[in-house]
Amino acid sequence: FLGVPGSGKSFIAKLEMISVFFKTDDDIIIIDPEREYGALVEALGGEVIKLSTSTDNYINPMKLSSEGYTDKNISTKIEFLITFLEKLTGEQLRASSKSIIDRVLRKIYKEFKIKAEEPVLKDFYNELMKQEEEISQQIALDLEIYIKGSLNIFAQKSNISTEKRIVCYDIKDLKDQLKSPALTAILDSIW
Numbered sequence: 001f002l003g004v005p006g007s008g009k010s011f012i013a014k015l016e017m018i019s020v021f022f023k024t025d026d027d028i029i030i031i032d033p034e035r036e037y038g039a040l041v042e043a044l045g046g047e048v049i050k051l052s053t054s055t056d057n058y059i060n061p062m063k064l065s066s067e068g069y070t071d072k073n074i075s076t077k078i079e080f081l082i083t084f085l086e087k088l089t090g091e092q093l094r095a096s097s098k099s100i101i102d103r104v105l106r107k108i109y110k111e112f113k114i115k116a117e118e119p120v121l122k123d124f125y126n127e128l129m130k131q132e133e134e135i136s137q138q139i140a141l142d143l144e145i146y147i148k149g150s151l152n153i154f155a156q157k158s159n160i161s162t163e164k165r166i167v168c169y170d171i172k173d174l175k176d177q178l179k180s181p182a183l184t185a186i187l188d189s190i191w
Helices: 009-023 038-043 071-089 095-115 121-130 134-147 176-190
Strands: 028-032 047-050 166-170
Touching: 009 028, 009 038, 028 176, 038 047, 038 166, 071 095, 071 134, 071 176, 095 121, 095 134, 121 134
Parallel strands: 028 166, 047 166
Antiparallel strands: none
């Protein structure tokens, strides 16, 4: 819905959601940058997931889809993670950096397949630090604030529930530097 502020875009969207909720069995997924839909979602028995540096809700960008540890699934996830890491740092990664990231991630997914566990960005960081190339240390340093520092909301295991029919991702409290990576992680999680 497009229109000038105050023209009723949110009102129309809410009416559409209510109509879909009561007339169909479709799932409704909302990404809410202005905290406009939480009350409606809760009234309909849905789940509101608030993402910020001050909540305990986490989306693990390294979590594989339900297809598990297949070569295709891992390759798709690595492609996503390279884009995600570029969003975190705000910089385009060089080919050499992408090669190192690919190598490290493949190693991690191979190890975690054996362990039958879910890797997190902290595992990626620790493995980066073990690499011999100097650029590996630079990549780790560029990502440190997002993995070990105060902006580490993507460095934990996923703990959100998306089982309800209507789910709202509230991103209002995320600052600009985390909004783009958050949207990328949310969309990957939804997919």
